[in-house]
Amino acid sequence: MSTRKDIVQSVDRALTLLECLAEETDGLGVTELSNRLDLPKSTISRFLKTLLERQYIRQNPKTGRYQLGLRILYLYGSLMDHLDVRKVALPYLEALCRETNEVIHLCVRDGAEVVYVEKVESETTIRMHSKVGNRVLMHCTAVGKVLLSELEEDEVAGIISRKGMPRKTENTITDLNKLLTELSAVRSQGYAIDDIEHEEGIRCIGAPIRNHAGQIVAAISISGPTFRMTKERVEQELSLTIKYYAQLISSQLGYTCQRR
Structure with a gap:
């Protein structure tokens, strides 16, 4: 000392x-x-x-x-580039899990895929297929849509072309133009929804984590069974909750929150 x-x-x-x-x-x-x-x-x-x-x-x-x-x-x-987003985010992910009693994910993009880098489960959550280190496609997940949302359209098309847009459920978006339209909505509302598009019976909502330069470097999501994650709850309650926690984490990475 x-x-x-x-x-x-x-x-x-x-x-x-x-x-x-x-x-x-x-x-x-x-x-x-x-x-x-x-x-x-x-x-x-x-x-x-x-x-x-x-x-x-x-x-x-x-x-x-x-x-x-x-x-x-x-x-x-x-300094900001070397901050470990997982370490910074974890206390907030745990708080978000306690508040919602649903599964919370932290994800980053690696090429054309989403990688789960953290997962927090409450005692009341049902078992999901996701686990830390798993990779999933971007077009059918809330976090994937968030991570794509501020890229140029040609960049999105290039990313999607690497893995395609396979159908995971009957709700999966398999048309690039429809996905681009949805990404526009994600930008304007500040969150994305996976409406039973990746896993049957599961609905998710995701929001962006930004660094000091305002760039999206990660995404967090709330996931749960559709009987709890109703559309009304997701859009009226959880959309506000997840954006609040995403802003808290982003502020710890140096981002000054702005009206979006």
């Missing part, structure tokens, strides 16, 4: 300077930074020169004030 004796003073001061600049969107001048850090202007100027050289700060040409630079975004983006 480190103590104040282990702290490199110059590094500590430079980081404190960056934190001061982070608090002021209009930036700060040398005198203001000198007063805030209780350091001589000459010391502040040396810090600023070094940080300018490394592009961690910039100087406003009109005001002369110093502000955070774009290099800060590189560090932020690297």
